[in-house]
Amino acid sequence: MKAVVSVHAKFTVGKVDDRLFGGFVEHIGRCVYDGIYEPGHPEADADGFRNDVAALVRELNMPVTRYPGGNFVSGYDWHDTVGPKELRPVRAEYAWEALEPNQVGIDEFVKWCRKVNSAPIMAVNLGTGSAKSAQELVEYCNFPKGTAWSDLRRKNGAEQPHGIRLWCLGNEMDGPWQIGHKTAEEYARIAHESGKMMKMADPSIELIVCGSSTRSMPTFAAWDARVLEETFEIADYLALHAYFGCAKEDVKKMEFFASPEVLEKQICDIIAACDFVAAEKKSARKVNLALDEWNIWYRGNPKAHPETRWQAARPVNEETYDMSDVIVVGGLLMAMLDHADRLKIGCLAQTVNVIAPVMTRPGGGTWKQTIYYPFYYTSRYGRGTVLRSHTESPAYESADCARPVSWVRSVAVYREEAGEIALFAINRSTEEAAEYTFEMSGFSPESVVEAVEIHHDDLDAVNTEGCEKVAPAAIPAGVYSVAGGVLQTTLKPASWNMFRIRVRNQEA
Ligand code: AHR
Numbered sequence: 001m002k003a004v005v006s007v008h009a010k011f012t013v014g015k016v017d018d019r020l021f022g023g024f025v026e027h028i029g030r031c032v033y034d035g036i037y038e039p040g041h042p043e044a045d046a047d048g049f050r051n052d053v054a055a056l057v058r059e060l061n062m063p064v065t066r067y068p069g070g071n072f073v074s075g076y077d078w079h080d081t082v083g084p085k086e087l088r089p090v091r092a093e094y095a096w097e098a099l100e101p102n103q104v105g106i107d108e109f110v111k112w113c114r115k116v117n118s119a120p121i122m123a124v125n126l127g128t129g130s131a132k133s134a135q136e137l138v139e140y141c142n143f144p145k146g147t148a149w150s151d152l153r154r155k156n157g158a159e160q161p162h163g164i165r166l167w168c169l170g171n172e173m174d175g176p177w178q179i180g181h182k183t184a185e186e187y188a189r190i191a192h193e194s195g196k197m198m199k200m201a202d203p204s205i206e207l208i209v210c211g212s213s214t215r216s217m218p219t220f221a222a223w224d225a226r227v228l229e230e231t232f233e234i235a236d237y238l239a240l241h242a243y244f245g246c247a248k249e250d251v252k253k254m255e256f257f258a259s260p261e262v263l264e265k266q267i268c269d270i271i272a273a274c275d276f277v278a279a280e281k282k283s284a285r286k287v288n289l290a291l292d293e294w295n296i297w298y299r300g301n302p303k304a305h306p307e308t309r310w311q312a313a314r315p316v317n318e319e320t321y322d323m324s325d326v327i328v329v330g331g332l333l334m335a336m337l338d339h340a341d342r343l344k345i346g347c348l349a350q351t352v353n354v355i356a357p358v359m360t361r362p363g364g365g366t367w368k369q370t371i372y373y374p375f376y377y378t379s380r381y382g383r384g385t386v387l388r389s390h391t392e393s394p395a396y397e398s399a400d401c402a403r404p405v406s407w408v409r410s411v412a413v414y415r416e417e418a419g420e421i422a423l424f425a426i427n428r429s430t431e432e433a434a435e436y437t438f439e440m441s442g443f444s445p446e447s448v449v450e451a452v453e454i455h456h457d458d459l460d461a462v463n464t465e466g467c468e469k470v471a472p473a474a475i476p477a478g479v480y481s482v483a484g485g486v487l488q489t490t491l492k493p494a495s496w497n498m499f500r501i502r503v504r505n506q507e508a
Contacts, residue, residue: 002435003393003408003491005425009442009507013386014341016413019166021379022121023062023351024293025109026070028096032104033313034362035352036112041363048103049112052366056358057116057351060372061379064166066121066292066347067109071095073171074127074179078137081105082156092310094179096302099312106141107153110162119165121208121292121347124194126170126187127180131194138167138201166206166345168292169195169231172213172241174223184223188230195234206236208290208345211273213241215266224273232281237290237345240270243355244328245298253324253459257428258398258405260331263294265401267339274342290345294332296325296371297355319355321369321463323456323470323494327426330374330454330496333382334411334424340386348375361465370463370470373454377472377498381422384415393434408434408491414505420449423499427491430459438487443503445482451475455495475499 025031036057039048068076072095080089081102088102104112106122113120122141124134136149141162143150150161172178173187182190187210195207209231211224228235242263246256267289274287299319308314321329336346352358357372389412395404410425421443427434452472461469475497480489482501491497 001394001407001429001432002437003391003406004437004439005410006390006439006441007387007412009414009505011388012414013338013388015385016337016340016383017344018063018383019344020336020340020346021062021375021382022064022066022345022347023057023060023118024066024070024347024349025068025351026354027068027072027076027093027100028070028350028354029316029318030313030353030360031350031356033101035360037104038362047108047111049115050360053352053358053360054112054115056366056368060357060376062116062118062348062351064121064345064347065113065116065118065351066123066168069095069123069171071171071178073123073125076125077129078106078133082107082140082152096314096316097309098314099310101312106137107156107158110158120162121166121168121345122164123168123171124198126173126190126194127178131190131197134194135197135201138198138205142202142205165204166208167198168208168210168239170210173210174217174219175213184219184226188227191227192231192234195231199234207234208237208239208292209235211238211240211270215242215262215269221269221273224270225277228274228277228287229280232277232283232287235287237288238270238274239290239292240266241293242266242291243293243295243297244332245296253430254396254428255398255400256324257327257331258401259328260335260409261398261401261403261405263332264335264338267291267335267343271342286342288342288344291336291343292345292347293349294346295349295355296321296328317354321371322459323370323461324459326370326374326454326470326496327428327494329371330378330424331409331426333374333378334409334426337378337382337386337411337413359465365465367463367465368468373470373472374496377452378424381415381498381500382413382424384413384422387412387414387421408436410438412438416505419502419504421445421501421503423487423501425491425497427493427495430494433493434491436489436491440485440487440501440503442507443485443505445485445487446502446504448480448482448487449500449502451480451497451499453492453495453497455492459494
């Protein structure tokens with residue numbers, strides 16, 4: 001099979017917002033307790049946060065981290081989570097049927113974020129919570145001093161404001177599973193009033209409004225337009241969530257490998273909803289998108305381990321990722337980059353233990369799941385300006401996609417400061433290698449700085465503690481060549497690849 005991809009220095013999608021590479025820490029399963037936080041562990045710091053876990057998260061270079069939920073947030077009262085730890089109440093946590101000891105709260109999470117070089121995206125409870133409670137939280141976090149809430153923060157040890165810039169107005173409020181689920185009208189009212197009141201406490205904050213929680217919702221797109229019509233003045237971003245998988249035995253890998261195109265359709269549909277509302281309002285303002293939950297999720301089962309119900313840190317949704325997931329996660333990141341003009345925020349859900357790239361054993365070690373690596377490389381090198389690309393590749397029909405899906409998908413990011421193009425490519429064929437040609441008009445390519453592939457003959461291969469079967473490997477120099485504005489190489493069947501190409505931009 002042959003694939004030819006062409007870019008031109010003048011044709012760009014847009015600049016990548018660093019926040020596209022965010023993470024998500026929810027009070028769910030072993031994400032917080034026995035995940036990022038495990039006092040008494042040999043690796044724990046003075047605050048109880050595991051240094052080994054923090055080191056792996058830091059490597060992923062996640063500029064933002066969403067917190068504290070997820071479904072969890074809709075039953076959460078932030079007032080329970082601040083002040084002396086021994087006075088904090090233990091609550092029944094109804095979203096995941098666990099006990100919540102509240103030993104990690106607002107101030108601790110802000111500390112952890114500093115430890116991993118991330119900034120919090122704080123979600124407020126609009127399920128059972130109120131606009132007043134949301135406003136109080138902004139005041140607690142961001143008001144300098146001299147009010148009861150800001151002085152309480154100072155008394156609790158944080159003299160300086162936390163300066164939290166991004167806030168989510170609730171979580172998946174369209175879902176009947178959500179505690180305090182609402183109709184679009186009910187949600188739009190409380191979101192509008194909460195957002196207005198939160199911006200009174202700190203006018204510099206940015207707000208993410210809940211859009212449809214999945215593409216399969218009966219109210220998909222209509223919910224988004226309805227909510228945005230009522231919240232247009234306070235909404236800075238509209239949220240979408242997307243999880244992929246192939247749980248059904250009869251779903252072929254090829255369907256699963258088309259997930260990036262399915263995500264792309266969802267992104268385009270939600271952009272259309274945002275632009276429809278802007279048109280109705282005769283506004284030139286573009287409401288951008290926050291994909292503040294995305295990942296592969298089908299093996300992790302919230303109903304597993306019923307014997308652990310109503311325990312703290314009960315294991316739920318512990319997905320083990322394999323080689324095929326590398327191709328899908330790599331492809332989803334490509335789809336996100338291809339919409340960098342409107343998609344500004346992304347949060348890989350989640351960061352540790354729960355549908356996560358990083359795993360831990362209580363009292364023991366850590367390991368990197370297979371999906372750690374495509375995220376690591378794309379987050380590290382996928383920042384810059386996305387080049388519009390034209391792909392000629394054989395394609396296949398997929399039930400979930402209106403158009404044929406190219407066997408080869410790639411995205412190129414021009415990293416101006418580094419003088420490089422980072423090229424990411426997947427070959428979705430499990431049978432055939434791809435003869436791959438990348439034409440760079442308007443650039444003079446000089447050399448390949450780094451070439452990396454992730455490949456394993458067994459698509460079911462997984463990583464476990466102390467045994468990393470799926471890991472990146474350098475592509476030997478003989479496998480690729482750069483000459484006359486063109487990179488040529490062979491992509492192995494079922495592989496993820498990255499080339500960093502040193503270039504001179506002839507158009508600059
Ligand atoms: O990330 C796990 C869960 O998925 C979140 O709590 C919820 O928002 C979504 O349904």
